[in-house]
Amino acid sequence: MTLITDVTSRNAQTEAPLITPLVERWSPRAYDPTAEVDPAVIRTILEAARWAPSANNTQPWRFIVARRGSDAFTTVHDAMAGFNKAWADSAAVLIVNVAEIIDTEGEARPWARYDLGQAVAHLTVQAQHEGLHTHQLGGFDAARLHAEFDLDARFEVVSITAIGVLGDLDTLPDVLREREVAPRLRKPLEELVLAGE
Numbered sequence: 001m002t003l004i005t006d007v008t009s010r011n012a013q014t015e016a017p018l019i020t021p022l023v024e025r026w027s028p029r030a031y032d033p034t035a036e037v038d039p040a041v042i043r044t045i046l047e048a049a050r051w052a053p054s055a056n057n058t059q060p061w062r063f064i065v066a067r068r069g070s071d072a073f074t075t076v077h078d079a080m081a082g083f084n085k086a087w088a089d090s091a092a093v094l095i096v097n098v099a100e101i102i103d104t105e106g107e108a109r110p111w112a113r114y115d116l117g118q119a120v121a122h123l124t125v126q127a128q129h130e131g132l133h134t135h136q137l138g139g140f141d142a143a144r145l146h147a148e149f150d151l152d153a154r155f156e157v158v159s160i161t162a163i164g165v166l167g168d169l170d171t172l173p174d175v176l177r178e179r180e181v182a183p184r185l186r187k188p189l190e191e192l193v194l195a196g197e
C-alpha cells in the first residue's frame, strides 16, 4: 500500500501568497474506498456553493448528491467514461453539477454555466477546508444522466465532483498512478494578464 505521506508535495507552488485551502487543493484519483463523509459536512460544502455569487442572484445551480453505496452513486459512476470509471468508484460522494440554463418563464440564463462553475469552486475550497479532497470530471455521458435522473429540459448536466479521503496509490492503473505524482503545473501569472500591470 502506498499513500502520499507528504501531502505538502502536492501543494501549489504559488507566485504570490494564497489561503491554505487554495494551496492544498488538488485533484487526486486515489481515494479511500472505505472512508465516509459525515452528512453534516456534505451539508456544509453544499452551503458553500449556495453562497456563491451569481448573475442577478439567480442561483442557477442544482446538485445531485450520490453517496457511495447508493443506487444514485452507481448510476453516476456507470455514466463515466474511460479512466474516470477506474478511480471514481472509491470516492465517498459523487455530486452531479447541473445548470439551470433556462428559467421557469422559458428565458435563457446565459450565465448559468459560469455561475455553476463558481458555486462548484466554492464547494471545492470548503471541502478542502474540511479535510476532504475533490476532483471535478467532464468525462462522462451527460445526456445519460439527464435521462436517468429524469431532469427537466431547462437543466443541463455540466460536470461531476468526486469527493473523498486520500487513499492507496497502488489501487490505480499505472498510467493514473504516474499522473497522481506528476508535477502540478500552471501558466505563469504574466501570461494570464492580457493588459494592465
Ligand SMILES: Cc1cc2nc3c(=O)[nH]c(=O)nc-3n(C[C@H](O)[C@H](O)[C@H](O)COP(=O)(O)O)c2cc1C
Residues within 6 Å of the ligand: 025, 026, 027, 028, 084, 135, 136, 137, 138, 139, 140, 159, 184
Ligand atoms: C470542467 C472540468 C473537467 C474535468 N474533467 C476531468 C476528467 O474527466 N477526468 C479527470 O481525471 N480530471 C478531470 N478534471 C480535472 C483536471 O484535469 C484538473 O483539475 C487539472 O489537471 C488541474 O489539476 P489540479 O486540480 O490537481 O490542480 C476536470 C476538471 C474540470 C474543472
